[in-house]
Amino acid sequence: xxxxxxxxxxxxxxxxxxxxxxxxxxxxxxxxxxxxxxxxxxxxxxxxxxxxxxxxxxxxxxxxxxxxxxxxxxxxxxxxxxxxxxxxxxxxxxxxxxxxxxxxxxxxxxxxxxxxxxxxxxxxxxxxxxxxxxxxxxxxxxxxxxxxxxxxxxxxxxxxxxxxxxxxxxxxxxxxxxxxxxxxxxxxxxxxxxxxxxxxxxxxxxxxxxxxxxxxxxxxxxxxxxxxxxxxxxxxxxxxxxxxxxxxxxxxxxxxxxxxxxxxxxxxxxxxxxxxxxxxxxxxxxxxxxxxxxxxxxxxxxxxxxxxxxxxxxxxxxxxxxxxxxxxxxxxxxxxxxxxxxxxxxxxxxxxxxxxxxxxxx
Amino acid sequence: xxxxxxxxxxxxxxxxxxxxxxxxxxxxxxxxxxxxxxxxxxxxxxxxxxxxxxxxxxxxxxxxxxxxxxxxxxxxxxxxxxxxxxxxxxxxxxxxxxxxxxxxxxxxxxxxxxxxxxxxxxxxxxxxxxxxxxxxxxxxxxxxxxxxxxxxxxxxxxxxxxxxxx
Numbered sequence: 001x002x003x004x005x006x007x008x009x010x011x012x013x014x015x016x017x018x019x020x021x022x023x024x025x026x027x028x029x030x031x032x033x034x035x036x037x038x039x040x041x042x043x044x045x046x047x048x049x050x051x052x053x054x055x056x057x058x059x060x061x062x063x064x065x066x067x068x069x070x071x072x073x074x075x076x077x078x079x080x081x082x083x084x085x086x087x088x089x090x091x092x093x094x095x096x097x098x099x100x101x102x103x104x105x106x107x108x109x110x111x112x113x114x115x116x117x118x119x120x121x122x123x124x125x126x127x128x129x130x131x132x133x134x135x136x137x138x139x140x141x142x143x144x145x146x147x148x149x150x151x152x153x154x155x156x157x158x159x160x161x162x163x164x165x166x167x168x169x170x171x172x173x174x175x176x177x178x179x180x181x182x183x184x185x186x187x188x189x190x191x192x193x194x195x196x197x198x199x200x201x202x203x204x205x206x207x208x209x210x211x212x213x214x215x216x217x218x219x220x221x222x223x224x225x226x227x228x229x230x231x232x233x234x235x236x237x238x239x240x241x242x243x244x245x246x247x248x249x250x251x252x253x254x255x256x257x258x259x260x261x262x263x264x265x266x267x268x269x270x271x272x273x274x275x276x277x278x279x280x281x282x283x284x285x286x287x288x289x290x291x292x293x294x295x296x297x298x299x300x301x302x303x304x305x306x307x308x309x310x311x312x313x314x315x316x317x318x319x320x321x322x323x324x325x326x327x328x329x330x331x332x333x334x335x336x337x338x339x340x341x342x343x344x345x346x347x348x349x350x351x352x353x354x355x356x357x358x359x360x361x362x
Numbered sequence: 363x364x365x366x367x368x369x370x371x372x373x374x375x376x377x378x379x380x381x382x383x384x385x386x387x388x389x390x391x392x393x394x395x396x397x398x399x400x401x402x403x404x405x406x407x408x409x410x411x412x413x414x415x416x417x418x419x420x421x422x423x424x425x426x427x428x429x430x431x432x433x434x435x436x437x438x439x440x441x442x443x444x445x446x447x448x449x450x451x452x453x454x455x456x457x458x459x460x461x462x463x464x465x466x467x468x469x470x471x472x473x474x475x476x477x478x479x480x481x482x483x484x485x486x487x488x489x490x491x492x493x494x495x496x497x498x499x500x501x502x503x504x505x506x507x508x509x510x511x512x513x514x515x516x517x518x519x520x521x522x523x524x525x526x527x528x
Contacts, residue, residue, distance in 0.1 A: 055374055129368075137373040144377040151385040158393035165400035170407070183397060204398060205390040213382065234371045238378035
């Protein structure tokens with residue numbers, strides 16, 4: 001019983017969607033069961049962390065693994081598989097059953113939807129990867145829903161700030177007083193020094209949006225809602241690609257010249273430098289996406305592992321020590337949330353600055 | 363890398379691009395533009411206010427400096443005027459004194475001359491009168507002396523006596 005309560009606690013803290021198998025083992029020999037449960041606890045923590053890091057097709061706040069109950073709500077699944085397929089994720093029953101839509105069967109396996117036969121068999125290759133066909137999945141997943149909700153909140157927040165400026169004659173009041181220094185910091189200490197007085201204005205929209213988007217999602221990731229958006233590689237890739245495209249499209253003569261025909265070096269060097277510089281163009285946004293993804297997911301893994309460790313220790317000393325450690329890491333993660341948003345914005349501004357830089361040849 | 367690719371969900375990527383760009387556009391139009399404009403306007407307002415305050419301060423300074431200068435000039439002018447007046451007064455007094463002296467001297471000289479003249483006239487008058495008197499006396503005496511025959515003889519005798527003595 002106490003194990004169940006503790007579990008609920010884990011899920012409240014981090015809202016891990018526990019999809020592990022029911023641990024309704026036959027209790028014939030006490031020792032055997034203990035050993036089995038010990039192993040399955042560690043495995044389940046590991047599984048929970050893995051599961052948490054990924055996107056999900058339903059929004060589960062907490063799960064009762066003993067009864068196999070999940071508290072949350074289903075989300076719409078949208079598939080493109082020879083035509084649009086639209087159904088609720090409740091059809092999967094948290095991965096336990098197949099979903100049958102117009103005669104096709106789909107199975108949820110490790111948070112990915114595979115097309116299967118009526119029996120639900122999944123074929124694996126030698127690396128234990130499923131070889132079944134994957135339909136294009138445009139589902140409104142947990143992350144997509146979170147993005148929609150946060151986007152609406154951000155719109156409401158910043159539009160109300162804009163209104164308050166109008167109403168108060170340009171004097172920041174309320175939340176505007178708190179966020180204005182950040183907006184000004186992005187303008188005066190990120191955009192202007194990196195891009196320059198002349199060009200910075202048109203990049204401010206993107207820099208501000210990306211900063212608050214990343215920062216807010218980093219912070220939301222630390223709440224017990226179990227949302228991990230900025231720690232998802234698809235999200236960071238999308239952001240990095242936008243930065244990449246803006247950089248290339250604002251590239252001026254000097255920028256391209258520095259890539260393909262580096263001024264100020266002898267011509268054999270120019271030929272050697274060109275491919276390196278060209279590679280650099282792609283490495284920069286790649287580093288950007290990996291940095292954000294790795295930092296945020298690493299933070300989530302460390303924090304969840306420490307919380308899991310509390311239940312592995314299962315005694316006063318070990319658990320309270322790990323609790324203190326988890327608390328300290330949480331505080332650091334709050335700092336990391338801001339820091340990573342800053343770094344992403346700062347580096348984007350730096351790349352825009354390279355692109356619009358104009359000066360005479362050396 | 364394999365894990366990264368496996369974790370990559372195209373659907374989420376698609377939604378993220380779409381939603382992020384939509385958010386960007388809406389925020390740009392309804393939030394960032396008004397906010398940044400308001401901040402900029404306020405900053406310009408502050409700069410202008412500071413500048414005009416500085417200008418006013420300078421103006422004030424100029425005014426005070428002017429006032430002081432004018433005061434100083436007025437003080438100098440007054441001093442100069444006073445000084446001039448003082449010198450003028452001494453000069454006038456001196457001049458007046460000199461002139462008075464001269465006039466007095468002249469008057470005295472004239473008076474002296476007048477007195478001398480009067481004296482001379484008086485002396486002449488006196489001389490004339492004394493002469494007249496003397497002649498009168500002499501006439502009377504002579505008339506008396508020569509009134510009788512014997513007296514005329516005595517006189518002649520006396521004069522002759524005198525002549526003899528000589």
